[in-house]
Amino acid sequence: MSRPTALVTGAAGGIGGATACRLAAEGFDLLLADRAEASAIEASVREFGGRARCVVLDVQDAAHVTRTLGELDRRVGGVDAVVCSHGIGGRIAPFAEFTDEEFREIVSVNLIGVGNVLRAAAAVMAPRGSGRIVTVSSVAGKEGNPGSVAYSASKAGVIGMTKSLARELGPKGVLINCVTPGATDTPLVRGHGGQNVSYVVDRTPLGRMAQPEEVAAAIAWLVSEDCTFTSGAVLDVSGGRASY
Numbered sequence: 001m002s003r004p005t006a007l008v009t010g011a012a013g014g015i016g017g018a019t020a021c022r023l024a025a026e027g028f029d030l031l032l033a034d035r036a037e038a039s040a041i042e043a044s045v046r047e048f049g050g051r052a053r054c055v056v057l058d059v060q061d062a063a064h065v066t067r068t069l070g071e072l073d074r075r076v077g078g079v080d081a082v083v084c085s086h087g088i089g090g091r092i093a094p095f096a097e098f099t100d101e102e103f104r105e106i107v108s109v110n111l112i113g114v115g116n117v118l119r120a121a122a123a124v125m126a127p128r129g130s131g132r133i134v135t136v137s138s139v140a141g142k143e144g145n146p147g148s149v150a151y152s153a154s155k156a157g158v159i160g161m162t163k164s165l166a167r168e169l170g171p172k173g174v175l176i177n178c179v180t181p182g183a184t185d186t187p188l189v190r191g192h193g194g195q196n197v198s199y200v201v202d203r204t205p206l207g208r209m210a211q212p213e214e215v216a217a218a219i220a221w222l223v224s225e226d227c228t229f230t231s232g233a234v235l236d237v238s239g240g241r242a243s244y
Contacts, residue, residue, distance in 0.1 A: 003050070005076045006223060007031040007069065009059060009117055010086030014186025015136060017041040018212035019083055022220045024050030031072055031079070033057040034086070059086055059113030069120040078128060081223040082121040084114045084158075085136040095149035103150045110154035115161060118176075122169060129173035132223040135162045136215070139182045139238040145200075155180075159234055166232030175231040177222045182238030184210040205240035 006023050010016035011032035020030050021044050029051040032041055035058055045052040055072065058064055073079045090098075090106045114135055125131030140148055141155030162178040169176055183200035201209060215237050221227055222235065236242045 002077075003027055003029045004080035005029045005031060005078070006081040006083060007033060007072065007079050007121075008083045008085060009033045009057065010084075010136075011041050011054075012036055013085065013087075014212040015181065015184060015215050016083070016085040017044070018216040019085055019219050020045050020052070021048055022213065022216040023081075023083075023223070024048035024052070026220050026224065028081070028223075029076070031055055031076070033068075035059075059116055060108050062116040062119070065116040066120045066123065069117070070124060073124040079121070079124060079131075081132040081134070082117065082125075083134045083136070083219055083223065084117050085219075086113060087136065087138075087155075089151055090148070092147040094147065098150060106150040107154050107157075110151065111157040111161075114158050118161060118165060122165065122174065125174045126169060126172040131169075131174040132227065133165075133169075133174065133176040134219050134222045135159075135176070135178045136219075137162075137178050137180045137234070139180050139236070139242050142180060142234075142236075142242050142244065162234070163232045170231050175222075175227065177227075177230060177233045177235060179215060179218050179222070179235045179237055180242065181210055181215045182241045184212055184215055186212060200241075203241055204238065208239065210237055210239060 006028045008020045011020050012034040024045040025048040030045050033055045042052040087110045135158050137158040138155040140152040141159050144152040165176050218237050
């Protein structure tokens with residue numbers, strides 16, 4: 001029996017890399033997409049028994065995303081799962097101090113970039129009548145974080161896209177869900193400094209950051225064969241921080 005194939009964007013990042021390894025352990029072959037080579041993760045995936053292929057992908061280029069995903073889909077005989085785990089945080093600062101370029105880049109990568117991947121995934125999965133898609137948003141998309149207005153807005157948009165697409169794709173046999181991690185112990189979060197880490201940890205009932213592997217575990221269930229009647233859901237992985 002052939003192994004299913006999953007495409008993970010942002011595979012060179014903390015959550016993306018952990019997800020790739022978890023899916024490999026669950027029996028998937030991996031397509032590792034990032035704007036830089038994800039060769040370090042490729043080696044880790046192989047340790048879990050999965051085949052891996054690295055793809056340099058600019059999620060902001062819609063035509064490139066559509067062409068690349070279509071070619072990969074044909075090459076592997078069908079991409080079974082897509083995980084959109086790419087994203088950037090931007091600096092922590094009052095919104096009035098953000099430049100136009102900073103604001104547009106965050107929205108372009110985190111929201112429009114996810115939208116580009118979702119459109120391409122829908123185009124190859126819907127005609128087949130099957131597929132699993134997971135988007136990675138953030139608890140900031142639910143509650144907002146001071147100093148992260150653009151990031152919070154972009155992540156809220158990901159939640160909205162996921163819920164809307166679940167209504168479109170459900171009748172076609174494609175399930176799409178969203179995970180909303182709280183602060184996760186990744187280079188992106190650590191890069192914001194100790195004061196920001198303390199802010200989010202102090203507001204987390206479990207009193208710590210999540211590990212990337214904990215978020216990956218939630219994603220793995222959402223793309224598994226056990227997930228058969230869950231679509232349009234927002235799965236909170238925030239240590240109890242989110243109130244809804």
